[in-house]
Amino acid sequence: GEDVEQSLFLSVREGDSSVINCTYTDSSSTYLYWYKQEPGAGLQLLTYIFSNMDMKQDQRLTVLLNKKDKHLSLRIADTQTGDSAIYFCAESRDTGRRALTFGSGTRLQVQP
Amino acid sequence: DVKVTQSSRYLVKRTGEKVFLECVQDMDHENMFWYRQDPGLGLRLIYFSYDVKMKEKGDIPEGYSVSREKKERFSLILESASTNQTSMYLCASSKQPNYGYTFGSGTRLTVV
Numbered sequence: 202g203e204d205v206e207q208s209l210f211l212s213v214r215e216g217d218s219s220v221i222n223c224t225y226t227d228s229s230s231t232y233l234y235w236y237k238q239e240p241g242a243g244l245q246l247l248t249y250i251f252s253n254m255d256m257k258q259d260q261r262l263t264v265l266l267n268k269k270d271k272h273l274s275l276r277i278a279d280t281q282t283g284d285s286a287i288y289f290c291a292e293s294r295d296t297g298r299r300a301l302t303f304g305s306g307t308r309l310q311v312q313p
Numbered sequence: 314d315v316k317v318t319q320s321s322r323y324l325v326k327r328t329g330e331k332v333f334l335e336c337v338q339d340m341d342h343e344n345m346f347w348y349r350q351d352p353g354l355g356l357r358l359i360y361f362s363y364d365v366k367m368k369e370k371g372d373i374p375e376g377y378s379v380s381r382e383k384k385e386r387f388s389l390i391l392e393s394a395s396t397n398q399t400s401m402y403l404c405a406s407s408k409q410p411n412y413g414y415t416f417g418s419g420t421r422l423t424v425v
Contacts, residue, residue: 205355231411241418242418243416243418243419244414244416245416246413246414293411298358298371299361300410301411302358303348304355305353
């Protein structure tokens, strides 16, 4: 999705923290999402954040939102080999098209 | 366990063939979506539907059409398959248009 950008690849060691970044262009975005796709599977919703929030924490996952810079990040603490997957950022808007716009996805590789 | 079922996991078709990709959901969702996933490009929206017999074009509708005759079923049609339509196709459904997507496992289509 040209409106949502992510880096394509991230490699970390098991036990380290991973930070996956996303930038979006539409200031009318209301919800921002992180989805996870494991090999050979569809996408699963990991977490989401409403646009009037700055941070959301859910167990090992922390989402940070900087509305001024239109920047979203997903931090995974104590990264495990089972976290290896493709992570997609997505945005929704109150106006215009009533469907999510996804980024290109970041492939996270966790080295044992 | 609620789910979105895509009829084929893998499909190989010849150039010029008419191809039907089927998607069925059992959650009584109003909204259904077809995305195409390509490496480095993420998910791109082909078509979506917010009600029976209703459809809207996404970002890349050219070469595709859709059918939604019943609430639970959303079909993607490739009128005359071409090699550049070789891709992973993902179907999703949701109660709200911008929230709570449930994805199918995907159909990997190869056009030869």
